[in-house]
Amino acid sequence: MSEQPLSFFDRPNSYIGKSVPRPNAQRLLQGRGVFVDDLRLPRLLHAAFLRSPYAHARIKRIDTAAAARRAGVVRVVTAADLAGLYTPWVGVLTHLKGMKSAPQHPLALDRARWQGEPVAAVAAETRAAAEDALAEIAVEWEELPPLASVEAALAPGAPAIHEALGDNLAFTRTIDAGAVDDAFDRADAVVAETFTFARHTGVCPEPRSILAEFNPADRRLTLYCSSQAPHMMKEIVLRHFPLAEADLRVVCHDVGGSYGIKIHVYPDEMTVIALALMLGRPVKFVADRLESFVSDIHAREHRVAARVAVSKSGEILAIDIDDLTGIGPFSTYPRTSAVEGNQVVNLAGSWYRSPNYRARLRVVFQNKPPMSQYRAVGHPVACAVTEGLVDLAARAIAMDPAELRWRNLIADDAYPWKSPAGLLFEKLSHQRALERMLGMMDYTGLRREQKALRAQGVHRGIGLACFVEITNPGPAFYGVGGAPISAQDGCSLRLEPGGTVTCAISVTEQGQGTETVVAQIVASVLGVALARVRVVTGDTERTPYGGGTWASRGTGIGGEAALQAAKALRANVLTLAGAMLQAAPGGLDIVEGWIVDAGTGARRIGLEEVGRAGYFRGDTLPPGLQPELVATRHHQPRDYPFAFTNGVQASWLELDVETGFVRLLKHWVVEDCGRMVNPLLVDEQIRGGVVQGLGAALFEECLYDAAGQLRNGTLADYLVPMAAEMPDIEVAHLETPLAGTELGAKGVGEAGTAGAPAAVMNAINDALAPFGARVAEQPFTPARILRALGRV
Amino acid sequence: MSESVEIRLTVNGAAVTRRVDARQSLVDFLREELGLTGTRAGCEHGVCGACTLRLDGAIVRACLLFAAQLDGARVETIEGLSDSGEIADLQAAFHRRNALQCGFCTAGMLVTAAALLRRGGVPSREEIRDFLSGNYCRCTGYCAIIDAVEEACRARAEKASP
Numbered sequence: 001m002s003e004q005p006l007s008f009f010d011r012p013n014s015y016i017g018k019s020v021p022r023p024n025a026q027r028l029l030q031g032r033g034v035f036v037d038d039l040r041l042p043r044l045l046h047a048a049f050l051r052s053p054y055a056h057a058r059i060k061r062i063d064t065a066a067a068a069r070r071a072g073v074v075r076v077v078t079a080a081d082l083a084g085l086y087t088p089w090v091g092v093l094t095h096l097k098g099m100k101s102a103p104q105h106p107l108a109l110d111r112a113r114w115q116g117e118p119v120a121a122v123a124a125e126t127r128a129a130a131e132d133a134l135a136e137i138a139v140e141w142e143e144l145p146p147l148a149s150v151e152a153a154l155a156p157g158a159p160a161i162h163e164a165l166g167d168n169l170a171f172t173r174t175i176d177a178g179a180v181d182d183a184f185d186r187a188d189a190v191v192a193e194t195f196t197f198a199r200h201t202g203v204c205p206e207p208r209s210i211l212a213e214f215n216p217a218d219r220r221l222t223l224y225c226s227s228q229a230p231h232m233m234k235e236i237v238l239r240h241f242p243l244a245e246a247d248l249r250v251v252c253h254d255v256g257g258s259y260g261i262k263i264h265v266y267p268d269e270m271t272v273i274a275l276a277l278m279l280g281r282p283v284k285f286v287a288d289r290l291e292s293f294v295s296d297i298h299a300r301e302h303r304v305a306a307r308v309a310v311s312k313s314g315e316i317l318a319i320d321i322d323d324l325t326g327i328g329p330f331s332t333y334p335r336t337s338a339v340e341g342n343q344v345v346n347l348a349g350s351w352y353r354s355p356n357y358r359a360r361l362r363v364v365f366q367n368k369p370p371m372s373q374y375r376a377v378g379h380p381v382a383c384a385v386t387e388g389l390v391d392l393a394a395r396a397i398a399m400d401p402a403e404l405r406w407r408n409l410i411a412d413d414a415y416p417w418k419s420p421a422g423l424l425f426e427k428l429s430h431q432r433a434l435e436r437m438l439g440m441m442d443y444t445g446l447r448r449e450q451k452a453l454r455a456q457g458v459h460r461g462i463g464l465a466c467f468v469e470i471t472n473p474g475p476a477f478y479g480v481g482g483a484p485i486s487a488q489d490g491c492s493l494r495l496e497p498g499g500t501v502t503c504a505i506s507v508t509e510q511g512q513g514t515e516t517v518v519a520q521i522v523a524s525v526l527g528v529a530l531a532r533v534r535v536v537t538g539d540t541e542r543t544p545y546g547g548g549t550w551a552s553r554g555t556g557i558g559g560e561a562a563l564q565a566a567k568a569l570r571a572n573v574l575t576l577a578g579a580m581l582q583a584a585p586g587g588l589d590i591v592e593g594w595i596v597d598a599g600t601g602a603r604r605i606g607l608e609e610v611g612r613a614g615y616f617r618g619d620t621l622p623p624g625l626q627p628e629l630v631a632t633r634h635h636q637p638r639d640y641p642f643a644f645t646n647g648v649q650a651s652w653l654e655l656d657v658e659t660g661f662v663r664l665l666k667h668w669v670v671e672d673c674g675r676m677v678n679p680l681l682v683d684e685q686i687r688g689g690v691v692q693g694l695g696a697a698l699f700e701e702c703l704y705d706a707a708g709q710l711r712n713g714t715l716a717d718y719l720v721p722m723a724a725e726m727p728d729i730e731v732a733h734l735e736t737p738l739a740g741t742e743l744g745a746k747g748v749g750e751a752g753t754a755g756a757p758a759a760v761m762n763a764i765n766d767a768l769a770p771f772g773a774r775v776a777e778q779p780f781t782p783a784r785i786l787r788a789l790g791r792v
Numbered sequence: 793m794s795e796s797v798e799i800r801l802t803v804n805g806a807a808v809t810r811r812v813d814a815r816q817s818l819v820d821f822l823r824e825e826l827g828l829t830g831t832r833a834g835c836e837h838g839v840c841g842a843c844t845l846r847l848d849g850a851i852v853r854a855c856l857l858f859a860a861q862l863d864g865a866r867v868e869t870i871e872g873l874s875d876s877g878e879i880a881d882l883q884a885a886f887h888r889r890n891a892l893q894c895g896f897c898t899a900g901m902l903v904t905a906a907a908l909l910r911r912g913g914v915p916s917r918e919e920i921r922d923f924l925s926g927n928y929c930r931c932t933g934y935c936a937i938i939d940a941v942e943e944a945c946r947a948r949a950e951k952a953s954p
Contacts, residue, residue, distance in 0.1 A: 021887050021888055021890060022887075022890060025886075025887055025890070025892055025895065026887065027895075028892055028894075028895025028898050029874075029883045029886055029887060029892065029895070029898060029902070030830070030870065030871070030874040030883070031828075031829070031830020031831070031869065031870030031871055031874065031898075031899040032830060032871070032874075033895050033896075034829075035829075035832070035896065037823075037829075037832075037833075038823075038829040040827070128813075128815070202930075203928075203930060204896075204930065205832075205834050205840065205842060205894060205896035205897045205928065205929070205930050205931075206832070206834070206894070206896045207834075254894070254895060254896075255894060256832075256894045256895070256896030257893075257894040257896060257930045257931055258894075259930070288836060289834070289835040289836060289837065289840075290837075510893075510894055511892070511893030511894035511895060511931055512893065513890070513893075680890050681890060684890050684893065684932060684933075684936055687932065687933035687935050687936065688893060688930075688931045688932050688933045689933075690933055691932075691933035691934065692930070692933075714835075714837060714839075715835045715837065715839035715840055715928070716837065716839050720928060720930070721933075721934075722925045722926070722927075722928060722934075723920075723921040723922075723924040723925050723927070723929075723934040723937065723938065724921045724922050724924075724925035725925075726921070726933060726934050726935075728917070728935055728938075729933060729935050752933075
């Protein structure tokens with residue numbers, strides 16, 4: 001035995017750092033998960049929505065009489081019918097200075113401002129009856145000129161989409177750090193490019209779903225949501241409907257993908273709540289795929305004019321970017337639609353040493369669906385702009401792009417570091433990550449292969465992309481701006497009489513493996529088998545209060561709460577066991593569900609004996625000893641506003657210069673997310689994230705015409721990554737534990753999506769280089785590549 | 793639209809007789825009438841593959857068929873394939889490899905992969921990717937799914953010719 005007791009991470013029976021399969025995946029593998037649409041409640045009604053067919057139109061008159069008369073229809077409502085049942089919401093945060101948006105309602109009042117905005121709703125005995133009735137609703141529309149493009153919305157003299165706001169500029173921000181003009185003046189090379197990022201959307205396998213069950217007898221409302229943040233949803237509903245805090249419960253069972261899509265407040269879902277309150281019956285709404293395309297939030301839509309100054313010796317002297325982004329007619333509630341652009345200007349260039357950085361952000365209203373936070377908020381834009389500029393700079397001074405990165409990345413021994421935009425980096429590992437990447441992909445070997453193949457007319461490209469990733473956000477992210485979004489999470493552990501542990505925690509599960517990771521931590525710290533820990537999530541009445549799972553905060557914040565709760569329960573258990581065994585608690589340990597002598601490891605009693613004594617045989621305990629077999633702890637990040645991670649991605653692809661088709665051959669990721677609790681789940685977060693980024697880079701685009709009409713709103717027309725087009729993805733890790741927590745874990749959910757589009761863009765442009773062509777407009781479709789080649 | 797049709801069919805080995813609306817899709821029939829919610833409606837236009845099931849031995853999209861077409865048919869869903877143990881090895885491989893995250897597409901993915909397994913032999917990764925290219929997964933990035941299917945194919949092939 002060593003003098004120092006082993007840490008929770010090093011104990012031989014620790015699960016931390018082990019690739020444990022997810023126990024809760026078994027039910028999903030048998031088709032026995034429970035998603036919202038799988039719930040069966042008595043007297044259930046089904047809601048369907050009439051949506052605006054126009055991007056911008058006045059609603060002159062709605063006649064619902066014929067719809068209301070149809071068999072099976074219980075109620076048809078328009079905005080007028082819901083008046084007084086709710087209060088409208090406004091998607092602003094007070095710390096985003098000068099930000100504005102307009103009040104939003106469950107159903108459009110007198111004007112529809114995007115194609116897909118809900119205008120009327122039917123509640124009926126079946127979904128089919130509700131949809132049939134929609135066809136009987138007569139609306140007299142007056143079409144108004146739509147402002148679909150950001151440029152049109154911002155043009156001088158453009159009418160304001162919300163008259164009361166005066167113009168269509170929702171938010172603007174500038175950053176000017178260091179001496180940018182001076183740096184450009186003394187540069188040996190200056191390169192400029194305009195990068196365009198199309199609108200795309202989340203395409204969750206399970207569409208948005210909500211079931212509102214209202215019991216008029218006790219005025220209790222239970223919401224079954226497909227959501228990442230049940231406590232936030234509860235707080236939001238309390239703010240806008242006349243319900244008592246104690247009378248509202250939000251439950252999330254299985255969630256069929258979310259990626260940020262299902263964390264926002266949607267007018268159709270608020271209508272469902274209003275209908276349930278009106279009708280005193282449970283009401284369900286499950287979006288169909290077609291309406292998902294025009295009612296789920298969209299992502300991105302940026303045009304970024306950017307330039308970089310570089311010296312002959314390979315020093316990046318300055319970066320200057322101007323981001324113009326379109327967010328639809330309303331800023332999304334309660335996170336706003338300004339955070340995406342704000343993160344672009346915060347993040348761009350931040351992993352390089354140059355102190356000279358200028359950025360302008362303009363966030364603009366337009367007549368398209370609302371745009372808001374989707375996986376890797378702002379990151380892929382910031383990364384593609386930065387890494388695209390770095391490759392352009394390398395070409396301008398004829399330096400290898402890996403070499404230019406190497407010379408400019410923040411050095412691994414330079415931390416803590418403050419970026420020009422003010423981001424604080426506690427400790428990152430860019431240099432080691434790049435070194436690892438170049439070895440893993442055999443960079444020099446690939447360059448040789450590329451050269452040899454070029455001589456044979458085969459055009460392959462190598463693209464690198466370094467990045468940072470925001471995880472574990474603290475209260476300065478949303479809470480400070482007035483949003484009811486908790487930055488802390490709580491974990492409550494209960495020893496059951498039979499020696500198992502029930503763990504209720506406020507972070508949530510959408511398939512990432514949250515429950516497994518939490519169980520691994522609790523089991524390891526407490527000293528029990530994983531199978532003895534039952535994790536409960538996704539229920540405001542059964543878990544402590546907390547933020548949920550988003551922004552890669554589940555393991556870093558929820559995991560730390562679980563670790564501290566397990567330590568506390570462990571101490572309580574040992575106190576009780578010590579009394580039972582007449583031994584000092586400090587001389588005891590818990591190993592594999594047994595109370596053992598810490599020194600010898602000899603088994604004394606099982607945890608079930610401790611549980612039984614605590615709950616049933618208080619008569620055998622010393623006077624004055626009250627067993628406390630529940631322990632609760634909370635955690636919130638305080639030392640730094642965010643726990644940044646870092647990494648680098650690389651893409652190897654082949655370009656068919658006759659057709660413009662890109663074939664992805666291989667993708668690599670090196671990532672440093674601090675301590676890994678479950679490497680298998682970390683890898684899969686990265687791989688899944690990469691493929692979402694590859695979709696944005698190559699396929700996904702919500703195509704709009706000038707009238708603001710979506711032209712590809714089906715899964716047959718909107719392309720998503722499928723198995724056949726995707727490459728194998730190799731992942732490697734560095735582990736720089738996060739200071740300030742015992743667990744030391746950072747998040748990992750954004751990293752893949754953050755860096756993949758940049759790596760692919762750089763690889764395509766590398767393949768295009770011999771032709772003097774380049775692309776900067778995502779997605780990089782065959783048509784765009786052929787245009788760049790001058791072939792169409 | 794209101795016409796109804798009586799159908800007699802076999803679902804997961806059990807005889808079922810029902811009168812169904814002529815317009816009811818197979819996926820809605822299974823979910824609403826039989827409570828077999830493992831078959832999921834993801835797009836309802838035949839693209840995402842979440843509703844894939846086995847009909848008379850072949851894999852089909854349950855959102856593209858009407859229940860009324862199924863008189864005399866033999867339907868096998870994820871619930872039946874799980875209970876019979878036919879795909880236990882595939883499910884175990886998916887579990888070990890974490891070849892699912894949210895799980896919404898998983899039943900369709902397994903039913904499709906099971907059809908590939910029944911062909912025998914060990915397909916290349918490319919062939920596996922091609923075979924699964926009609927099943928949309930947004931979470932995993934597909935690598936783990938390909939790995940798991942490959943592993944299950946290999947294990948069955950080894951068992952068949954030791």
